[in-house]
Amino acid sequence: MNEGSVKILEPQTAGEVVGETPSFAARARSWVKAVFFFIYLYCGYVQLRDYCLALLGRSRAVVLYYHRLGKADVLTRAPEQFSEDLNYLKQHYDCISLRELCQRLQSKQAFRRRAVVITFDDGYRDNYLLAAPMLKKAGITATFFVSTGYMGTERDFLHDLRDEKEVSEKPLRFPKLTWDDLREMEREGFEIGSHTVNHTNMGKTDKVSIEREIVGSLAMLNCELNERPRAFSFPWGKPDDISDYALEIVRQAGYYTAVSAYGGSNTRGANLFNIHRVDVGNGELSRLAMRARVAGFDPDFYRLKLKNRNI
Numbered sequence: 001m002n003e004g005s006v007k008i009l010e011p012q013t014a015g016e017v018v019g020e021t022p023s024f025a026a027r028a029r030s031w032v033k034a035v036f037f038f039i040y041l042y043c044g045y046v047q048l049r050d051y052c053l054a055l056l057g058r059s060r061a062v063v064l065y066y067h068r069l070g071k072a073d074v075l076t077r078a079p080e081q082f083s084e085d086l087n088y089l090k091q092h093y094d095c096i097s098l099r100e101l102c103q104r105l106q107s108k109q110a111f112r113r114r115a116v117v118i119t120f121d122d123g124y125r126d127n128y129l130l131a132a133p134m135l136k137k138a139g140i141t142a143t144f145f146v147s148t149g150y151m152g153t154e155r156d157f158l159h160d161l162r163d164e165k166e167v168s169e170k171p172l173r174f175p176k177l178t179w180d181d182l183r184e185m186e187r188e189g190f191e192i193g194s195h196t197v198n199h200t201n202m203g204k205t206d207k208v209s210i211e212r213e214i215v216g217s218l219a220m221l222n223c224e225l226n227e228r229p230r231a232f233s234f235p236w237g238k239p240d241d242i243s244d245y246a247l248e249i250v251r252q253a254g255y256y257t258a259v260s261a262y263g264g265s266n267t268r269g270a271n272l273f274n275i276h277r278v279d280v281g282n283g284e285l286s287r288l289a290m291r292a293r294v295a296g297f298d299p300d301f302y303r304l305k306l307k308n309r310n311i
Contacts, residue, residue, distance in 0.1 A: 057110025072283025237261025
């Protein structure tokens with residue numbers, strides 16, 4: 001990666017100017033949140049709930065998703081944060097692969113231990129340079145969902161494009177994985193899944209494009225990396241981004257599972273083509289906030305569930 005061609009922007013939260021000391025109100029809010037997360041995690045509720053679920057054979061399996069590692073922002077977890085995440089997860093959860101989770105679901109076996117699965121979306125090269133070595137060192141596997149049309153190119157994802165007014169010199173760039181990177185990652189035991197060809201929203205495009213994106217990405221993966229069972233991740237991943245037609249094409253194409261991105265956990269009886277995932281890749285999430293989210297404190301998901309009982 002040519003660092004000289006990359007414009008690095010400081011993370012900036014709403015209502016704050018980079019470089020300014022947070023206001024007293026902002027510090028107070030942060031402190032109150034930390035206290036709340038601590039109480040949620042250690043008041044005994046989580047422990048009692050998980051104990052009861054284990055007795056019922058319905059322990060929670062939480063599928064986590066990240067995007068990038070590097071300078072912290074809403075899509076980027078700092079490497080030191082990721083290292084802390086891995087240490088915590090390894091100590092408190094059964095770290096399994098997405099394939100193993102789906103095999104357990106398919107066989108309808110009881111879930112006696114709470115588990116986590118780690119996934120990454122999009123296909124940034126830091127996944128190979130930073131995430132994969134850290135995961136290997138921790139002895140944890142992961143699934144990397146890639147948009148095949150970006151691999152080995154200098155294309156930018158639309159969600160990474162910034163207003164030129166925000167950039168004084170050169171645009172912010174995030175190098176993508178190469179096919180050689182992906183081959184080595186598979187050799188190291190990591191799973192490579194599909195995130196469409198062009199990171200296309202499967203709830204907001206036509207049927208021809210849906211088929212091309214889903215079938216084409218699988219064909220490209222199997223051609224470049226050899227044929228094997230693969231998983232599919234919906235870009236954006238919210239309910240409105242996942243159409244019934246797209247789900248049917250995913251099944252017909254031969255993927256063994258499909259994952260969303262709007263929160264929630266999974267357990268015995270879960271739908272293989274509606275695996276819930278939790279976003280913990282936001283570099284602005286504190287240590288306690290991340291742990292509380294994994295443990296089930298996810299108000300956005302429950303608000304969504306009240307509106308849509310089918311999720």
